[in-house]
Amino acid sequence: MDTSQVKSLLNQHKLKATPSRLALYHYVHDFGSAVPYSNIQDEFKDLDRVTLYRTLNAMCDKGLMHRASVGDDEVHYAVCAHSCTTTEHHHDHVHFKCDDCERLYCVPTKGLSTIELDGYEVREIQIQLSGVCKGCRG
Amino acid sequence: MDTSQVKSLLNQHKLKATPSRLALYHYVHDFGSAVPYSNIQDEFKDLDRVTLYRTLNAMCDKGLMHRASVGDDEVHYAVCAHSCTTTEHHHDHVHFKCDDCERLYCVPTKGLSTIELDGYEVREIQIQLSGVCKGCRG
DNA sequence: TATTAAACGCAACAGTGTTGCAGTAAAAAT
């Protein structure tokens, strides 16, 4: 992804395009799966932890990224596929954790089966799966 | 639930039936829905926090309770419906968070629909729902 | 009742979330 594209993406969401932010967004974007927080920390050792904390929060708030976690695992960060906003995070996808490579994937699902529960009015669904991913089956 | 029953339940799982443990189990069992950690803290102020931490861990490890959380919410604790063991936690139920009363319920589901994902081999499913619960619909 | 194995309370340390504040850099206005 082009840097100028990320810059305008940030600006569109009312965030200043600082070097750290550009780098962070690129890193998460290019990772190939959701990024464990510890990886981000390692990659951005120089950045003050409070800044990292605020930056991740800002990006999640503004709809550029979202958090994902499965079970008791560490929280992961992934870029939002399409333009989410502060008020609307579109997540028509599930989170899949591979038992083998341990990566966590955001997997799109078309027409996610609605779940019926006797007596309950279901409004939102969140699904986490685990198993073996495409790459690890081969 | 009878205290002597809880005592033998604990003993069956190789845990000593101390007063704190009996009280804790009763509290979570009788709560009516999964218990937020902060509620447990408030209820057991006198208990050392390390003991509480170890006790909850032990009960979860041994299959007497399990953790549940929805979204970024605080972790909740709920008793296991049937006899889980250290190696096998049976969770044929989903977690439902009511937007109204904010309680988190463990809701049993018979024949939980298997989810198919192209290319992925799905082994475990974890589902969290939100909406309005039975009691709050009226 | 005596023995043994487990649980408890306390101290201590690392990690994280969170806020305030003063200096700095990006964006908008001139």
Added chain:
DNA sequence: ATTTTTACTGCAACACTGTTGCGTTTAATA
């Protein structure tokens, strides 16, 4: 291009949580 405005950054600081070690106490059992 320079100024002005706005927001981001780094640092200090605090509370809370997870986690471990250790000596004392208590429940289980012989």
